[in-house]
Amino acid sequence: MIGPYDPIMRFFMSPRSPLLSVGSTLLSAAVLVASLAGAVLPAGAQGVPRDHPPLTPDRKAPSDRVPAEPGPGRGSRTEKPLPGGGVGVDLTAPPAGPQAAVTLEQLFERLKTAKRPEAGQRIAREIEGRWLQSGSDTVDLLMARALAAIKANDTALALDLLDAIVTLKPDYAEGWNKRATVHFVRKDIGRSVADIEAVLRLEPRHYGALYGLATLMKELGDKKRALAAYRQALALNPFLSEVEKQVKDLSLEVDGRDL
Numbered sequence: 001m002i003g004p005y006d007p008i009m010r011f012f013m014s015p016r017s018p019l020l021s022v023g024s025t026l027l028s029a030a031v032l033v034a035s036l037a038g039a040v041l042p043a044g045a046q047g048v049p050r051d052h053p054p055l056t057p058d059r060k061a062p063s064d065r066v067p068a069e070p071g072p073g074r075g076s077r078t079e080k081p082l083p084g085g086g087v088g089v090d091l092t093a094p095p096a097g098p099q100a101a102v103t104l105e106q107l108f109e110r111l112k113t114a115k116r117p118e119a120g121q122r123i124a125r126e127i128e129g130r131w132l133q134s135g136s137d138t139v140d141l142l143m144a145r146a147l148a149a150i151k152a153n154d155t156a157l158a159l160d161l162l163d164a165i166v167t168l169k170p171d172y173a174e175g176w177n178k179r180a181t182v183h184f185v186r187k188d189i190g191r192s193v194a195d196i197e198a199v200l201r202l203e204p205r206h207y208g209a210l211y212g213l214a215t216l217m218k219e220l221g222d223k224k225r226a227l228a229a230y231r232q233a234l235a236l237n238p239f240l241s242e243v244e245k246q247v248k249d250l251s252l253e254v255d256g257r258d259l
Contacts, residue, residue, distance in 0.1 A: 104130055108205060111237055120239035131203065134172045139165055146178060158182050173202035177209055189216060207233040211243055218250075227254050 107127050114120035134140050142165050149158035159182050165175035180195035193216055199209040214229035227250040234243045 108236065111239075114239070117239055120237070124237055124239060128208070131174045131177075131206070134165075134169055134174070136169055136172075139169045139172060139175070142168075143175070143178070150178070150182065155182050155186050159186070171202060173199050173206060176202070177206065180209070180212060184212070184216075189220075192216065205236050207236040207240065210236070211240065214243075214246070218246075223250055223254050226250060 104127065107123055107130070111120060111123045111127065114123060132143070134143065142161050146158050146161035146165065149155070149161060159179065162175060162179035162182060165172065166179060169175060176195045176198040180192045180199065183189075183192035183195060193213070196209045196213045196216070199206050200213070203209075210229045210233035214226045214233065217223070217226035217229060227247065230243050230247045230250065234240055234247055237243075
């Protein structure tokens with residue numbers, strides 16, 4: 001779960017499986033879309049809404065944010081650990097113009113080589129904005145409503161909307177990531193972990209989900225796995241200050257030495 005406002009986590013248990021048939025699922029989705037048609041998108045959302053944790057750790061930009069969702073960050077960003085990539089993060093829409101032609105792979109390379117925290121955080125926000133884009137107007141609308149519900153602490157509504165999202169578009173990693181965050185907030189650790197694992201199967205570079213997984217492993221007492229996940233997240237995004245601190249502390253406990 002990632003960005004600079006919140007943390008995320010989850011472990012063991014399979015994800016909620018849809019109980020509706022294909023026909024009823026489509027009908028439910030249609031009803032949801034119809035009910036959302038007149039909704040006002042969250043502030044800062046244009047086409048793709050601003051999101052709040054994932055679980056992603058260190059950012060004040062896009063990705064996954066839950067009631068002040070997951071994430072730590074260097075510089076001016078704030079974050080909390082969230083479950084599933086769920087590092088709570090405030091995602092912003094990707095820039096228009098020539099910058100939009102930059103690939104996700106190139107953005108990750110730039111993130112690794114950025115010299116200043118401000119530059120690294122800006123790049124991370126764009127990566128999270130790309131993750132938030134589903135490629136489907138219907139799913140984007142449902143996600144905008146889910147993010148609004150998360151922000152309002154209406155986890156029941158958020159969960160219903162995210163269930164519809166992962167059913168309609170199971171290859172959309174951010175849908176699983178946000179649902180992992182909601183499961184974590186509802187203290188359903190097993191489902192949160194299962195959803196984080198789904199995120200990482202679809203997007204192994206999701207540092208927010210890795211951050212969330214590490215946080216969950218630490219709470220479950222598996223410090224070795226927590227340290228491994230924290231290190232993976234930090235390797236992908238060097239500007240996660242909270243993760244950096246966790247790596248330093250756990251290295252002493254697990255390896256018996258400092259970084």
